[in-house]
Amino acid sequence: NAGVTQTPKFRVLKTGQSMTLLCAQDMNHEYMYWYRQDPGMGLRLIHYSVGEGTTAKGEVPDGYNVSRLKKQNFLLGLESAAPSQTSVYFCASSPDSRNQPQHFGDGTRLSIL
């Protein structure tokens, strides 16, 4: 029962470095999401995808890019990391039904120095 798997779990970057966070789900879900969690602010939507080959911006997309080349994978990229992107990143997936809960990965804790 893997569900949603995020890689890596922790990472420290220097300002200006780039990296990619990987999210993989094995539930054949259509919808996938990237959120960031900051203290006192709950989770905010960065980007999302409604199916393979599609991506769209959420509420806080600046500084991030995404790709969904395969249905099971959703990648989040930081091209030039900034300290403001220090956060915990959660990937989620859900089936094509509005009343179903989202399934979350365990999160990636990212620190930008």
Added chain:
Amino acid sequence: AQKVTQAQTEISVVEKEDVTLDCVYETRDTTYYLFWYKQPPSGELVFLIRRNSFDEQNEISGRYSWNFQKSTSSFNFTITASQVVDSAVYFCALSDPMDTGRRALTFGSGTRLQVQP
């Protein structure tokens, strides 16, 4: 505007006390879904309950109960006889409006519950 407000930032209780976590929401949709998630100290998000807007029956699951009141746009969560293992951050969330097509969630800022032994 789509919004979820959890006004209680942090609550501290002693074990076996009852505690209620408040959630107030705003949405333009007439049909919508509300969720509660638990985030224990280990950091993962655990789904607790889903409630749709056309079902106002309260729900009870063991020591947990939820009170949905559409008239006051509230979806409160009560833990009866709290235990140390209930210590966590609890998030209330609201489904996106139907016309966005996103099916993402709008989260409240969370309530940190500390249960002291």
